[in-house]
Structure formats: C-alpha cells, structure tokens
Amino acid sequence: MNKGETPGIQAGLSRRSFLGRALAVGAGLMTLSSADLAQAMIVKAGQNGFFKGSPADTSNVNPLAIGQPASATTRRLGSSKRRLAFYHTHTGEDLELTYAVGRIYNPVALEQLNTYLGDFRTGEIHEIDPELMDILWALQQKSGKRGVFSVISGYRSPRTNAYLQGRSRRSGVASRSLHMEGRAIDVRFSEEPTEALRDYAIDLQAGGVGFYPESDFVHLDTGKFRTW
Numbered sequence: 137m138n139k140g141e142t143p144g145i146q147a148g149l150s151r152r153s154f155l156g157r158a159l160a161v162g163a164g165l166m167t168l169s170s171a172d173l174a175q176a177m178i179v180k181a182g183q184n185g186f187f188k189g190s191p192a193d194t195s196n197v198n199p200l201a202i203g204q205p206a207s208a209t210t211r212r213l214g215s216s217k218r219r220l221a222f223y224h225t226h227t228g229e230d231l232e233l234t235y236a237v238g239r240i241y242n243p244v245a246l247e248q249l250n251t252y253l254g255d256f257r258t259g260e261i262h263e264i265d266p267e268l269m270d271i272l273w274a275l276q277q278k279s280g281k282r283g284v285f286s287v288i289s290g291y292r293s294p295r296t297n298a299y300l301q302g303r304s305r306r307s308g309v310a311s312r313s314l315h316m317e318g319r320a321i322d323v324r325f326s327e328e329p330t331e332a333l334r335d336y337a338i339d340l341q342a343g344g345v346g347f348y349p350e351s352d353f354v355h356l357d358t359g360k361f362r363t364w
C-alpha cells in the first residue's frame with residue numbers, strides 16, 4: 137500500500153484484498169466471514185488533529201501476525217470472536233472491532249489498533265502486542281459485561297516517555313517502560329470500578345498489573361506477572 141494513501145473507502149478496499157490474500161495463505165486454519173471483516177472496519181475517522189504525520193501509514197503492519205495462534209491468555213477461551221470497544225481519552229476517538237476469531241488475529245484490526253493506540257503526542261505508531269488485547273478481552277470476560285475501555289495511554293515514543301518522566305516523578309512512568317515496546321496500556325473500564333479491574337487482572341496473572349487510584353486507571357502489560 138502506498139505510504140500517505142488517504143484513509144477511507146479506497147484504503148478499506150485495498151486492505152480487504154490484502155486480507156483476502158493473507159487468509160488465502162493461511163487457508164485451512166479458518167476463514168473470516170465478510171461480516172467479520174465489516175466489523176473490523178468500523179472505526180471513526182482518524183483525523184483528530186493530534187497526528188501530524190499520516191495516520192494511515194500501514195508500513196508497520198506485521199505480516200507475521202497473520203495466522204498467528206492466539207496467546208496463552210485466550211487459548212482456553214475457545215473459538216469465539218474477540219471484540220473490544222475503546223474510547224481514547226486524549227483524542228476523543230471511539231474504536232470498536234473484532235480483532236480475533238478463535239486462533240486467528242485479524243491483521244486489518246491489528247493495524248487499526250496500532251494506529252489507534254499510537255503516541256498521540258507525536259503521531260508515532262508502533263506495533264501493539266496482540267496479547268495485550270487478549271488480556272483486555274479476558275478481563276471483559278471475567279466481568280461478564282461488554283463495555284468500553286477508556287484508553288489513557290498506549291504506545292509511548294522514547295521522547296514522550298522522557299517528557300512524562302520529567303513532568304512527574306510520581307506518575308509511575310518507568311524509564312524502560314513496556315509502553316515504549318507497544319506492550320502496555322493504561323485503561324479504565326466502563327462496567328467496573330478500577331479496583332475490580334485490577335483484581336481481575338491479578339487473578340489472570342497474564343502480565344504486569346499496576347494500580348493508579350489517584351488517576352483512576354490500571355496499567356496492564358505483557359511482561360512477566362507482577363503487581364504494584
């Protein structure tokens with residue numbers, strides 16, 4: 137896909153044909169229905185004023201994610217569709233998508249998540265670890281309620297991380313943050329108090345769990361299980 141291509145119908149169509157080819161490569165594992173694809177395409181326009189570069193730069197799509205088996209977190213969750221809804225507290229954007237079905241992550245959805253969870257301060261985009269989405273999905277399953285995850289922070293560029301560290305020593309910003317690897321997210325959930333979300337995450341033991349009651353969010357990452 138051309139760098140700088142305008143997001144929209146044309147991009148959507150070419151992404152679909154890309155996905156079609158991708159699924160042909162992975163044929164035999166499973167297929168995504170056109171309805172799944174349509175669901176994956178639901179995203180409000182990415183023009184939000186924060187991104188100074190091209191929000192539709194797809195050069196970071198990881199072809200290895202195609203047909204990649206789902207993570208240990210969700211292996212026991214069967215073959216269900218995994219759908220998540222987000223509200224980004226800094227950009228005001230909503231995003232709702234089916235990012236995986238059974239063992240297969242949807243590469244179009246992962247690409248959208250990379251953009252959506254990019255560094256909103258600098259416009260930089262980084263691959264987001266799909267297992268992070270599986271952790272959110274598992275928490276939603278534990279809750280038993282479909283809701284909206286409010287995103288406080290996703291990917292952070294080194295520049296943004298240094299800025300946040302300098303701004304507040306008590307902000308919980310680590311110098312080697314997994315946010316800088318696309319492996320951490322700070323969220324709250326519409327259907328549960330943040331304390332409950334933390335407790336579910338501790339039960340899950342799928343990665344790091346940090347609780348920030350003053351700012352009312354939980355940090356989740358795909359590093360080794362630890363809590364603070």
Ligand SMILES: [Zn+2]
Pocket residue numbers: 289315320321322355356
């Ligand atoms: Zn965090």
